[in-house]
Structures are given as structure tokens and as C-alpha cells.
Amino acid sequence: MRHTHLAGALALAAMSAMAAGAAAQETVVRIGHSGPLSGAQAFSGKDNENGARLAVEELNAKPVTIGGKKLRFELVSEDDQGDPKAGVNVAQKLADGGVRYVVGPYNSGVAIPASRVYANAGVVVASVASNPKLTQQGYKNLFRVNASDTQLGSRMALYAAKELKIKTVAVIDDRTAFGQGLAEEFKRAARAAGMTVAGHEYTTDKAVDFTSILTKLRPKNVEAIFFGGYAPQGGPMARQIRQLGIKAKLLGGDTICTAEMGKLGGDAVGANVLCSQGGALLDKAASGPGFKAKFKKRFNAEPDVYAASYYDAVHLFAQAMQQTSSVEPAKVGAAISAGSYQGVAGTYAFDAKGDMKASPVTIYTFKGGQPSALTSY
Known part of the structure; x- marks a missing residue:
């Protein structure tokens, strides 16, 4: 009887040794994701997370090896509630947990304060948050993988002036770091392009009723209203513009360039709504259709605004790890700063601040409740 126990124990020991050997041949790289996974913007947070998840799954299937060891990527996703x-709490949790690579935060108002925590912990961050202040803080290893408000707001203003021939506009912003920054950039570029800014009103990113500020703007007879804010407000705003009989077009940035805008605004969201989004057209990008098909197959949904950017960001990290034969954040960050990565949504090459050297902007309108690209501008 004792012999069988011994044989069993030996077999177990051998299995443990094999498992330990396999583990020794593997380096775990945890990729953090911080985004709004609950609340009104959860649809964006989940879409972004799915983009990162698809990249993690692909890298693990490849697999990637460094110094004879296989890298196993793990996605650690946290809900920052867009708050x-x-x-900042999520950033501290990820940093304390030893996560050294993060995609997100999505919201500028979250990314700006959280970036200090990440910088202090030596974390490499890739964010789509577009407020120019994010990269003006001087933090190393912080990369904006998208156009900034300067590009999104100013290109929308140029398009409105040159292509739509709009002369008078009003501006509404939601007072978030993102909305305010975007509205100011639009206003500056609109005036430079010869447009009159006839009014600037303020709301919040929790509001649902905009009748009082729209009623204030109505007698100004503006041809367009630019909204610095997000789709959960943009959709109802489009409905109320129509209900009040205001003929103005509704313009905005990337955060209203989403199917959610059409869902919330119904038939009040059509050719009358225009928005600017960083990146070239996915359909026109060489690997765009392939990415869309993979994403649809895996998640049974179309990728929304930034899924491709999050997917690219994870691959950007992995490429730099291979180039440096290291998972050390300082080495990997330096390689990203100095190098270039050809992703689905664009070519990622960064200036000294961590902004993309070239980020095309695409102007969209809506057809059948879905964003429909007009032109890259």
C-alpha cells in the first residue's frame, strides 16, 4: 500500500516540477485598463476594453517570446466610472498591484489627475484622452494614441467654415476637462476661420434637459451649435433642438461620433449632426476591414470609436518589448518614444511630449443612426 502512495507522491512531485518548469519559461505581463465600465458611458468603456482584450488574446495565441521565455499577457480591467x-484610486490600485502598462483612462478629466500616479510608479500609459493638458505635464512614458482636442476642434471648425459655409455658431460645453478643452479649441479656430461665435452656454455631463440653454440660443439664429461633451447628452440635445424648432446643425467631437448618439437621439440625429474623430477611416485602412471582422467574430458587435486604438496600444507595447528584449517599463517606454508602430488606426510615432506626430481627423455625419464618414480632413 505504501508503494502506491509513494508512486502517487512521486508522480505528483514530477507534475509540480513540470508545472514549475513551464512557469519558469513564462513571463506574465499584466496590462491594466481604466475606463467607464458603469454609468452612461459604459458602452465606450466596454468597447475600449474589448479592443485591448482582442490584442491580448492574439498575443497569447502567437506567442511572443523574450530571452527564451514566453510572455503571457493578462488584462486587468478596472471601472473608473469616468470619475x-x-x-486616481484605480491608478493607485493598478500601480500598487505591480501593473506597469496601462491603456486608458478614456476621459480627459480622469486621465489628467491619474497620470501623476502612473508617472510616479513608472507605468507606461497609452490614452485616447484628448485634452491638450494631458501631455503638457511633462510626464515620461505617457502617450496619446489619438488626435488631441487641438486637432479635433480645429478641424471641425475648418470643415464648418470651408465646406458647410457656416457664418455664425454657438457653443455649449459640459464643463468636463474634455468638453471644455474641445469647445475652446473649436471657438478659437472658428473665429480664426472668420465665423462669429454668437453665444457660449454651459451644462454638465449628467444633464438631460437642455431646453433653457437652447431657448437662450434660439433668438440668435445660429447656423450651427458646437457641443463639447459626450453622447449621453448629445443625443437628447439633438432631440430638443428639433423640438424647439431650431434649424441649426449640431457639431461635436469624437465622443458624439458613436452609434449611442443615434440610439439616444433617434431620428433627430441624421445629416444635421456632424462630428470629428481622430484617425483615418477604418474601412480605408489596410488592416481595417480585417480588424472589424475579427472584432465582430469575437464580440458579436461592431467596433465603436476607439476599439482599434486600444487594440493598437497593446500591440504597440508588445512590439517595443520585443525590440528591447525587455519588459522593463523604462526601456519599453524609451523604445516607443524613439520608434514607430504601424497599427490598424494609424502610424504611431510620437513627439517629445508624447503626442502623435501625425493624426488624421475624419469628419462624420449620421445615416440610419450610425456614424457615416464624409472625409478625412
């Missing part, structure tokens, strides 16, 4: 305080 600055929660976002």
Missing part, C-alpha cells in the same frame, strides 16, 4: 477621484 476623476475613482480614476
